Amino acid sequence: MEKQILTADEVVVGAGLTGLVYANVMASGGKRVVLIEKHTKPGGYATNFSRKRRFVFDCSLHKITGFGENGNVEDALKRANLFDLIEFHPYTHLTTFRFEDKTISLPAKGESFMACLRDSFPDQKDALDVLCHDIQTHGYQNYMLARMALGEYEIDADLFFESKQLSKISTYQYLTERFTDKQLITLFCSLAINLGVEAVEADALYFLHFAYTFLFTEKRFIKGSSQALSDALANAFEEKGGTLLVREEVNAIDVKNGRVIGVESRRFHIKSDSLVFTGCPHQVINLLPEHVMDDSYRNKFDKLSFGLGAFIVYLGLDVPPSELGLVDQDYLLASPEYLEQAEVACHGEERYTTWPLSISNYHALDPAYGHVLQLEILDQQDDWLILPRDEYKAKKARITQTILARAQKHFPKLASHIAFIDASTPRTNKKFTNSEGGSSFGYKPLPGRNMRFLKRPPVEGLTFVGTWMNGAGYEPAICLGFTAATLKCRESEKRISTDTVCMENA
Incomplete structure (x- = not known):
């Protein structure tokens, strides 16, 4: 079968939330974008399926954090003109925690959440105050790194140094050093399920970042399941002139003189000198020509879990x-x-x-x-x-x-x-x-992990973007796509402005 040839300014691999938001922002800037997805529908984990014509199941948890005054998700979606595509509903009940003979109904709002725990564990009040302080300092600053990348937040250097020390210990160690009540430690360790980590493995700074967004930003859910969000983003992308290919898997990345020149799938040859990869970076090892990645770079993948x-x-x-x-x-x-x-x-x-x-x-x-x-x-x-x-x-x-x-x-x-x-x-x-x-x-967000090498891909024109590098969840997925695309657009505008000045001077 002869492949169909497409030409694009950007090829985005993976139509999860990261890819969908990134593609929308780039398409809004006038770029020709091709978004390619292996699954039969867009969304990644933000998809659903139905059974027996009367049961609809979401493929992942339904809470979306990052709304409200300090919320990065609301900020990103509004700036990308995507916020009004779907109705988000408030989520006021966080969860009902059950442990032995204790049942605690936990509210979603951070202040109410902490007040509830102080009432339930009065002898741990001082330790809860320390945790709350750490969440609103270390957790908040780490949460605001997304805004820092956009030049909209300046970090506190002293606090950043202290935060680095927290990234070297596990969440379990952090919690057991602060609390003495077994039930309370178990409660916080259990909440980490929403972040997809076990407390004995994840570093403490990662947990505090999660705790800030989980407790001190507003939470929303979507009626019609998370698929409604993904479909809305996909439709908006196509209305902007973008090309969405589903049931299509990239099986090779074309490289010439150390630079990406396109990708190959079963039905398409897509020509482009810019490739954004939102899936697992490990997959790129087998997609690139063998000679373009040296052993030292390849071996760094072995250190990631x-x-x-x-x-x-x-x-x-x-x-x-x-x-x-x-x-x-x-x-x-x-x-x-x-x-x-x-x-x-x-x-x-x-x-x-x-x-x-x-x-x-x-x-x-x-x-x-x-x-x-x-x-x-x-x-x-x-x-x-x-x-x-x-x-x-x-x-x-x-x-x-x-x-x-x-x-x-x-x-x-x-x-x-x-x-x-x-x-x-x-x-x-x-x-x-x-x-x-x-x-x-x-x-895995293990203490002391080093993924900086992923910011320097082995070939020009390739960029890794998404939750594999910076943490899982709907909020990181959306914000990472928005931030990467916004920075790319700024670079393009700056380059055009510089070229214009050079031409005028000539």
Whole structure:
């Protein structure tokens, strides 16, 4: 089959939120942009699927942070003229935390959240004050690095030095040094599920950054699932004249004299000297001609660890979840053995019984989903990607029942009202998003990690942009796409202005 030839100013690989926002900003600037996506629909993890014509499931969690006065998401979407494309709804209930005999309904607003914890753990008040200070100083400044890149925020050098020290210790170490109450430590470790990390692995500064955006910016959700956001962004891009290719995977990057000149897919040869790669940078190793990447650069990839994936159980019920006792939008179930087993569970199946389990009640958010619940636990690559089909299916069924049994301890009526059940694993992640290691959350934010080499790709014209480099989540995905495109547009405008002056002087 003869390939169709396209010519573009920019080729963007990956139509997740990063790629969609980046492509929109560049297309608004008059650039010819081709956005290429392996999956059948745009959105990456911000997609959905339906079953039995009455259940709609989101592929990832539904909270979107970064709204309000200090929110980077709202700022980015408004400046890109994308904010009014979709209606965002306030999210006032963060989660209901359950641990042994304690149940705490946690509000989404940071001040109310901290007040709730001070009431629930009065002997930890001073330590909570210290944490709150760290979140609003170290966490806030790290959060504002996105604005710093745009020249809109100046960092405090002394605070930045202190923050660097926090990046060298784990979140678990940070929390155990500040708190003495086992339940409270477990609560904060459990909240990290929303960031896709385990507290024993993620560095403390990463956690404080997350805590700032999770607690001190406003949260929103989208009716119609996150697919509604992705579709709106995709439609806006095409209305600007952009080209969106789905069901199409890049299988080679063309290079000449050390510079990108295009990409190849099954049906297309796309000519361009600018390539933005939003997926896992590891994939580029096999897409570039072998001679253009030396061993020293290639070996740096070996020092990076793939982040966690997720095991999600999708439940369609024959009654509204509220009839089974699930009245809140979210629940977070923690095990008393979690703190003792956290590190061991990173390497064994203990994680399915001890790691935090999130229950998302999508029906409470939007009845149009149907009577839907999703049970999610973080997961390792383990042997998911290499198991023979029969063994894979057997393990998937076994872990599904383990997780369902945990939920039933809190909601005993659940099992007798299941009309549909399915599950996704890190292998599912790999299949539909092409994420190496089945990761849902990029590279692991381990203390002392060094990913600066990704800012200097092995060939000119190639740029890595997205959550694989700077942290997972809807907010980072959107903001990273906006920031990278805005800076690129500024460089282009500056270059045109300089060329014009040179021509006039000539």
